Amino acid sequence: MITTAILYLLYGAIYLLTSPLRLLGDATLPTEMSDSLTQASHFISNIDFIFPIGILITIVGVVIGIEVSIAIYKVIMWVIRKIPTIS
Amino acid sequence: MLELFIRKKKIFIAIGIVIFIVFSYLTSQASQYTYSDNSPTVDGGFSNTGHQDFYTIGIDSMDGQFTSYFVKINTTTYPYLYFSLTQYDDQYFSVNATSVGISGIKINGGALQSNGPALLSSDGITADVEIVLDRPISNFKYYRLGFDSGDTSRQIIFKGYERPLGAWNEGYTVAHNGGTSSTVYNYRIYITPNGTTYTPLVPTMPNTTSTGQIITCDSNSGLFQYGLCNLAVYLFQPTTDVLGNWESLGDFLTTKPPLGYFYAVKNSIVTNISTTTTSTIEQPVLFQEGDIFNPFHIMRSAFVWILWIVFAFWVFNRIRHFEL
Numbered sequence: 001m002i003t004t005a006i007l008y009l010l011y012g013a014i015y016l017l018t019s020p021l022r023l024l025g026d027a028t029l030p031t032e033m034s035d036s037l038t039q040a041s042h043f044i045s046n047i048d049f050i051f052p053i054g055i056l057i058t059i060v061g062v063v064i065g066i067e068v069s070i071a072i073y074k075v076i077m078w079v080i081r082k083i084p085t086i087s
Numbered sequence: 088m089l090e091l092f093i094r095k096k097k098i099f100i101a102i103g104i105v106i107f108i109v110f111s112y113l114t115s116q117a118s119q120y121t122y123s124d125n126s127p128t129v130d131g132g133f134s135n136t137g138h139q140d141f142y143t144i145g146i147d148s149m150d151g152q153f154t155s156y157f158v159k160i161n162t163t164t165y166p167y168l169y170f171s172l173t174q175y176d177d178q179y180f181s182v183n184a185t186s187v188g189i190s191g192i193k194i195n196g197g198a199l200q201s202n203g204p205a206l207l208s209s210d211g212i213t214a215d216v217e218i219v220l221d222r223p224i225s226n227f228k229y230y231r232l233g234f235d236s237g238d239t240s241r242q243i244i245f246k247g248y249e250r251p252l253g254a255w256n257e258g259y260t261v262a263h264n265g266g267t268s269s270t271v272y273n274y275r276i277y278i279t280p281n282g283t284t285y286t287p288l289v290p291t292m293p294n295t296t297s298t299g300q301i302i303t304c305d306s307n308s309g310l311f312q313y314g315l316c317n318l319a320v321y322l323f324q325p326t327t328d329v330l331g332n333w334e335s336l337g338d339f340l341t342t343k344p345p346l347g348y349f350y351a352v353k354n355s356i357v358t359n360i361s362t363t364t365t366s367t368i369e370q371p372v373l374f375q376e377g378d379i380f381n382p383f384h385i386m387r388s389a390f391v392w393i394l395w396i397v398f399a400f401w402v403f404n405r406i407r408h409f410e411l
Contacts (some may be wrong), residue, residue: 002322007329014336023341027347029355037355046358050383054357059398061349066405070344075281 100406 029037072083304316341350 003325003372004329007325007333009331011329011336018336018340018343021343024344026342027344028350029352035353037352039355040377046134051391052387052394054353055391055394057349057356058354059394061346061353062398063401065346 097406097409100409104406 047053304320306311340346
């Protein structure tokens with residue numbers, strides 16, 4: 001009950017925060033970019049068996065995602081503070 | 088409330104991280120002891136005996152009609168069953184299976200066939216099977232592994248559950264640690280007699296049984312323990328619905344901008360890495376990928392640890408110096 005309730009609350013909060021994203025279409029890469037990634041993969045594959053490229057990309061993506069989220073939060077707070085009577 | 092959050096943001100963030108870790112642990116625990124909803128009864132399975140990844144797959148539908156909880160070999164409808172390894176995107180990977188260590192069943196050209204007397208429904212089978220891939224497979228991706236009917240539709244009839252390193256996914260999938268075209272995977276197949284329940288080689292939660300995603304306490308464990316168990320389950324066991332919500336949320340975030348683009352790039356690169364054949368750096372033939380003594384495997388594992396430690400260190404410092 002406790003876990004379920006907290007998970008529901010967190011899910012609701014995240015659902016609310018991400019609701020604008022639901023208006024967007026699915027993220028798909030342009031054909032040219034997919035082709036370039038395919039070409040790059042041929043070179044990357046030479047070191048993938050010794051260096052985990054997939055994990056590196058995942059970590060970089062998460063880091064960028066966190067920083068972008070913080071930046072978006074700061075922008076939203078900056079806009080809110082511009083509203084009179086809100087400090 | 089907003090000002091309170093701004094003033095006490097580090098406390099809120101710390102609480103959030105603690106809650107996240109606790110929930111992750113609880114979810115992993117719940118998953119670890121959870122069978123697939125499609126597998127109320129487990130009559131057999133795979134056990135990976137040749138690699139670090141440990142998982143077990145149960146069989147819940149393996150007869151000719153795909154309705155029973157028992158496999159019938161050498162049936163009229165399906166005289167043999169094929170091994171198959173199928174990627175999530177339904178790209179088919181054929182495999183060669185050899186050397187089965189039992190009588191009455193054999194692997195020939197990838198097909199599981201009767202060898203000698205036909206198997207009866209009362210026969211139990213334990214077979215060690217060696218599967219050699221005919222092409223590379225991706226690292227850390229999920230594949231379907233099992234028998235299929237051998238007909239044109241190649242219907243996967245091997246359903247069950249699996250536990251790759253504590254994670255839980257839908258039935259009849261397995262996680263593979265990657266492999267080259269010559270990688271050898273060793274599996275142990277359990278096909279138990281009809282009515283016999285296969286005991287998976289995984290730890291089980293004491294005094295509990297799992298059906299679907301519901302943990303049921305053992306009423307024979309004593310009133311006090313039974314009561315405490317029920318209380319703990321009631322208080323801390325998340326429902327299937329809420330877990331499903333989080334799963335759908337994860338799927339949503341990985342398909343919509345901006346995170347969706349990262350996943351698209353990552354998946355594109357990783358998939359192409361696994362399928363490309365233009366590598367000019369060859370591993371010495373002395374070692375097989377997945378071999379724990381393979382120096383490349385050791386170095387790769389070391390890099391994996393280093394990357395995650397660096398990431399954890401970055402998260403720690405980011406929180407320590409967090410300013411909004």
